[in-house]
Amino acid sequence: MSFDNAYESLVDHEDAHWAFGTGFTEALAGVDRDVPAALDPADLAQYCLMLGDDALVLSQRLAEWCSRGPELEEDVALANIALDLLGQARLLLTRAGEVEGAGRDEDALAYLRDERDFRNVHLAEIECGPFTGGDFATTMARLLVFSSWKTAQYSRLLTFADPVVAAIAAKGLKELAYHRDHAAQWVVRLGDGTPESHERMRAGIDRVWPYLDELFTAHHVELRLGVDPAAFRAEVDQVLDAVFAAAGLDRPEPVPAARVNGRAGRDGVHTEAMGYLLAELQHLHRSLPGATW
Amino acid sequence: MTARAALDVASRVRDPELPVLTLADLGVLRDVAVEDGRVLVTITPTYSGCPAVDEMGADLRRTLHDAGFGEVEVRLSLAPAWTTDWITDDGRRKLAEAGIAPPSRVGPRPVGPVPLQLVPPPSRVPCPRCGSSRTVELSRFGSTACKALRRCEDCAEPFEHIKEI
Numbered sequence: 001m002s003f004d005n006a007y008e009s010l011v012d013h014e015d016a017h018w019a020f021g022t023g024f025t026e027a028l029a030g031v032d033r034d035v036p037a038a039l040d041p042a043d044l045a046q047y048c049l050m051l052g053d054d055a056l057v058l059s060q061r062l063a064e065w066c067s068r069g070p071e072l073e074e075d076v077a078l079a080n081i082a083l084d085l086l087g088q089a090r091l092l093l094t095r096a097g098e099v100e101g102a103g104r105d106e107d108a109l110a111y112l113r114d115e116r117d118f119r120n121v122h123l124a125e126i127e128c129g130p131f132t133g134g135d136f137a138t139t140m141a142r143l144l145v146f147s148s149w150k151t152a153q154y155s156r157l158l159t160f161a162d163p164v165v166a167a168i169a170a171k172g173l174k175e176l177a178y179h180r181d182h183a184a185q186w187v188v189r190l191g192d193g194t195p196e197s198h199e200r201m202r203a204g205i206d207r208v209w210p211y212l213d214e215l216f217t218a219h220h221v222e223l224r225l226g227v228d229p230a231a232f233r234a235e236v237d238q239v240l241d242a243v244f245a246a247a248g249l250d251r252p253e254p255v256p257a258a259r260v261n262g263r264a265g266r267d268g269v270h271t272e273a274m275g276y277l278l279a280e281l282q283h284l285h286r287s288l289p290g291a292t293w
Numbered sequence: 294m295t296a297r298a299a300l301d302v303a304s305r306v307r308d309p310e311l312p313v314l315t316l317a318d319l320g321v322l323r324d325v326a327v328e329d330g331r332v333l334v335t336i337t338p339t340y341s342g343c344p345a346v347d348e349m350g351a352d353l354r355r356t357l358h359d360a361g362f363g364e365v366e367v368r369l370s371l372a373p374a375w376t377t378d379w380i381t382d383d384g385r386r387k388l389a390e391a392g393i394a395p396p397s398r399v400g401p402r403p404v405g406p407v408p409l410q411l412v413p414p415p416s417r418v419p420c421p422r423c424g425s426s427r428t429v430e431l432s433r434f435g436s437t438a439c440k441a442l443r444r445c446e447d448c449a450e451p452f453e454h455i456k457e458i
Contacts, residue, residue, distance in 0.1 A: 073432035073442070080434040087342025091371070151407055167372035171341055174374070174458045177407040182433050184411055239409050246411050 032163045035099055039161055039225065045100040046119065046221045048165065049109070050266055052092030053120035055172075056110060057274075058146060059085035060281050061124065065139070068130040077182060081143070084175040091168045111285035115275055116268040122258065123211040125265070125274045128204070133273075137197070138204035140186040145208055147180035148239045149215045152232040160227065184243045191247025198248070205244075206252055213257035219266040299332045300325040302360040309348035310437050313391040316349060320379025323370055331364040332357055337375045340438040340458075377439075377457050389421045394428075394443065394454040418454050420445035428452075 035041050062082035069075030093106040104112075127133025128142045154176060157169035190201040216233040244251050263269035285291065303325045304317040316322040316336065324335040334353050338346045350367040357365045377396035380388075385395035397417055413433075419426050425447035432442040433456075441456045 073434070076432065076436075077434040080438055083342035083344070083438060084340055085342070087338070087340060091341060155406060163372070167374070168341075171338075171371060171374040173407065175341060178433075178456075178458070181410040184409060185413075185433075188411060235406055242409055243411065 033098065036161045036163075041099050041101070043221045043224050044162055044165075045096050047225055047227070048092050048096035048099060050119040050219070050221070051165070052089045052096055052109070053118050054124050054146075054150070055085040055092060056089035057118070057120040057277065058124040059083075059089060060277060061128070062139075062143075065130055070136050074136070078139075081179050081182070084172070084179070088168060088172045088175070092165075095162075095164050095168070107285070111282045115270055115278055118270065118274070118278070119266055119268060121211070121214050121265045122271050123208060123215060125277055126208070126211065126271060127273050128207065134204055134207055135200060137186075137190050137200040138207050140183050140190070141201070141204035142208045143179060144183035144187050144243060145212060145215075145240070147176050147183060148236050149229075149232075151176045151180050152235045152239075153227075153229060156227070156232060180239070184239075187243050187249070188247045191244075191249045201247065202249055205249060209252045210255050210258035213254075214259070214264050214266075217257070217264065217266075219264075222266075296325060296327045298360075299327055299334075299357065299362055302357055302362070303332075303334055303353055306349075306352050306356050308345070309352065310345045311388070311393070313387045313393075314380075314384050316353070318381050318384030318387065320375065320377075320381065320384075321349065331366060332362045333366050333368060335368045335370050337370045339375050343438055345437075375458075377455055380455070388455065392421050392452055393440070394418050394421045394452055396455040396457040399457045418443060420448060420450070421452055422450050423448040 035044060059082045062078050062085070065075065065078040065082075067075065069078055089110070090106050093109045097104040097106065097109055123142060123146055126142075128138040129135045130139075134141075151173065154169040154173040158166055158173070160166045160169065187201060187205075190197040192198070193201075216229045216236075218228045218230060222228055241251060257264075258271075260269045260271060303322060304315060306316050306322075308314045308316055308319050308321070311319065319339070321336050321339065322334070323337050324333075326333045326335075334357070336346070336349055336353070346369065350369075353367050354365045376399065378398050378400070380395065388395040413430050417426075418428050420428050423445060425445055427446040428443050429446060430441060431444050431451060434440075435442045435453055439455055439458075440453045442451060443454050444451045
């Protein structure tokens with residue numbers, strides 16, 4: 001394909017669409033899309049929202065690093081990781097909307113839900129840099145914990161009863177393991193580096209540690225679907241301990257989970273940072289409904 | 294209008310980000326069928342967020358229309374997930390000729406937890422320019438989702454590498 005200028009390709013879509021334009025009539029063609037009889041559709045839709053929101057919200061956070069990375073390679077790395085997560089989020093939200101059956105597509109779910117309807121864990125939404133809440137080390141600490149947890153979660157979803165979620169997990173698993181290893185290598189490099197880098201890496205781990213417990217606390221939807229995240233806590237602990245040992249970092253003491261009035265992201269109750277994040281994510285689409293590129 | 298003819302046309306469509314390869318070389322083109330005079334093309338994305346999927350669909354539709362196939366539908370398939378093992382031998386040769394190191398073959402993935410990789414694995418990626426096996430990773434991510442950046446210690450040239458997934 002050739003274009004006279006680089007921007008032409010951006011508008012050469014047969015199907016104009018908000019913010020992207022796959023133009024595919026069936027984004028999930030090729031996998032069996034019936035909801036298995038063993039699964040409650042409302043529970044499955046909720047679970048797809050939880051998984052999709054985790055990916056969407058962390059993708060938005062990582063994208064904040066665009067043009068602000070400590071070096072060009074890391075700028076590119078963070079953008080690539082954000083892109084993988086965005087791709088996973090699109091598929092999961094499409095599935096959530098399809099199972100819900102109320103006519104909401106991925107755009108409606110990403111751009112038109114209010115804060116209380118988002119189901120992501122707090123770890124995905126908190127600020128870890130580049131603006132406030134941390135720095136590159138904090139961002140790597142969060143990425144290590146998040147992607148270690150997700151890698152374990154997706155590896156169990158390979159055999160999940162819903163074939164669509166299983167297919168998305170099979171694809172995403174390879175990406176997440178690569179993200180995890182990338183974060184792990186940075187945690188080792190910084191933890192085992194200079195006194196300054198060690199101290200900042202330790203501070204980054206401390207920043208995200210209060211959000212660890214929530215990752216392994218099952219929501220009743222997860223319990224009913226047989227996907228209790230507590231089942232893989234030991235596996236994630238083992239990964240984190242291996243990284244800390246190589247980095248010369250002590251595993252922090254357990255701290256009480258950071259919650260909002262005792263409730264968590266899976267309940268739709270979020271930290272203060274979430275409103276600001278959604279404002280940036282949604283404002284254009286809400287200001288100019290139906291806008292296309 | 295046969296499936297064979299449609300497949301021949303679809304097989305010539307090039308990847309928008311790696312134009313030395315066709316979509317068939319890359320293993321992204323999964324199926325071409327004709328149903329009731331309509332061409333059904335099935336492709337699979339390389340990475341979940343691969344932005345080139347859009348272009349691939351548009352290129353396939355345009356090329357098939359130009360070849361006289363009136364109605365074309367492009368479908369996206371997720372399972373089984375794409376692996377670099379699907380890049381054909383011909384595709385690997387074309388990549389190397391273009392200065393991009395092709396991926397090694399990974400084979401079936403073992404079941405169970407994915408082992409943590411704390412240090413980059415020892416290099417098995419030969420330099421596509423001089424053939425030296427003394428190459429190092431410069432960046433685990435590159436200009437597209439599917440590539441990493443490496444450098445040859447002998448000829449000192451940087452080069453891209455399709456990372457194994």
